[in-house]
Amino acid sequence: MRALPIYEKCLGPDDPEIAQVSGNMFTILASQHRAEEGEPYLRRALVIGEKSFSGSLSMANLQLCLAALEASRENLKVAALLLKKVIATQERLLGPAHREVGYSLAAYSTVLRRMHQKSEAKSALNRANMILKSALNDVK
DSSP states (O other): OOHHHHHHHHHOTTOHHHHHHHHHHHHHHHHTTOHHHHHHHHHHHHHHHHHHSTTSHHHHHHHHHHHHHHHHTTOHHHHHHHHHHHHHHHHHHHOTTOHHHHHHHHHHHHHHHHTTOHHHHHHHHHHHHHHHHHHHHHHO
16 A cells, blocks of 8 residues: 555556556455455556556456456446456457456356346356366366
8 A cells, every 4th residue: 555655656646557556456455355445446447447458458357356346245237247348358358268258257147147147147157167168178
């Protein structure tokens, strides 16, 4: 937390590095079960990301964090929309069979199941399992 003002002074308040540091702050706080305290850091990172690196994997990772936060608050529609964006970005940049797409599809499936959209959830989970099984076979 103390490093952020130093980065801001050196780089400026809207530098992409500030988004990286802010996103990391959220991740650290969330891992300590303090996601609510970390939310302002995540929101700031997202604002900077929209200006500086929209459509990138870094932005998708920030959106993934926000989706998890929203799902934990039972804001499932918001979480589902964010996960759809994340998946689209990952597919575009990594390819439709990348393991990160599989992980995101699994998260999307969980949110859909919680929204009682069982057939869509099953479809997303089946695709996630196919991708992840293939990725596991590639490692062997």
